[in-house]
Amino acid sequence: xxxxxxxxxxxxxxxxxxxxxxxxxxxxxxxxxxxxxxxxxxxxxxxxxxxxxxxxxxxxxxxxxxxxxxxxxxxxxxxxxxxxxxxxxxxxxxxxxxxxxxxxxxxxxxxxxxxxxxxxxxxxxxxxxxxxxxxxxxxxxxxxxxxxxxxxxxxxxxxxxxxxxxxxxxxxxxxxxxxxxxxxxxxxxxxx
Numbered sequence: 001x002x003x004x005x006x007x008x009x010x011x012x013x014x015x016x017x018x019x020x021x022x023x024x025x026x027x028x029x030x031x032x033x034x035x036x037x038x039x040x041x042x043x044x045x046x047x048x049x050x051x052x053x054x055x056x057x058x059x060x061x062x063x064x065x066x067x068x069x070x071x072x073x074x075x076x077x078x079x080x081x082x083x084x085x086x087x088x089x090x091x092x093x094x095x096x097x098x099x100x101x102x103x104x105x106x107x108x109x110x111x112x113x114x115x116x117x118x119x120x121x122x123x124x125x126x127x128x129x130x131x132x133x134x135x136x137x138x139x140x141x142x143x144x145x146x147x148x149x150x151x152x153x154x155x156x157x158x159x160x161x162x163x164x165x166x167x168x169x170x171x172x173x174x175x176x177x178x179x180x181x182x183x184x185x186x187x188x189x190x191x192x
Contacts, residue, residue, distance in 0.1 A: 014077040022070060030069065034062055037078055041085045048089040061088050073157040083152060136186035143167065144179030151176050 009017065009032035021029035034041075041061055045054035061084065074080045137145055146165055150156045151172075161176075162169045 018069065018074060018077060025070075027066070030062075030066065033077065034065060037081050040078070040082060044082065044085045045089055048093055057089065057092065061085055064088060068155065072155055073159060075157055080155070084155060087153070087155070132187060132190045133183065136183050136190070139186060140179050140182055143171070144175045144182065147172055147175035148179035148183065152180075 009029060012020075012032070014033060014036075017029045017033040020026070021033070038058060042054055042058050045057045045061075048054075049057060065081075065084070068084065072080070137148065140148065143165075147161055147167070150161045150164060151158070156164065158169060158172050158176075161167070162172045165172065167175065
């Protein structure tokens with residue numbers, strides 16, 4: 001019988017597994033879902049950490065997912081998980097720096113040593129990159145800024161953003177799309 005249950009979970013749609021996990025709280029559903037995208041999560045982690053550290057971060061993200069998936073309405077799990085993973089890695093990198101800007105170890109996870117805490121994007125210092133992104137975010141029109149912040153940084157769904165802001169759902173999607181594009185343009189101008 002367990003074999004049949006395992007095959008059903010393996011073949012089930014992401015939305016079904018999310019619904020069953022939220023309904024029952026059983027980690028089997030979440031594990032089956034996470035297993036599908038573990039390589040994606042690991043690949044994102046490798047952009048920020050060495051192999052061993054990336055494996056540890058993959059497990060930390062699964063633990064974070066246990067709570068976060070219960071709290072959020074997720075329409076596209078793969079995209080949502082990608083954003084969650086990237087944000088987790090960036091926050092971990094940020095927390096790994098002490099006040100003097102030197103690298104330190106958090107939970108024994110060393111940072112990839114590549115030009116002294118450099119990110120793969122042309123060796124740009126991650127802290128400078130984050131500060132530039134914060135400036136660009138502040139420069140966005142208020143509707144775009146608020147929508148992008150809630151969607152990407154606070155990990156809210158389109159519906160949750162619409163409910164919180166009072167904006168129409170189509171407007172929310174437009175603000176997020178335009179805000180993302182404007183952030184990219186602003187960041188490219190800073191890097192030039």
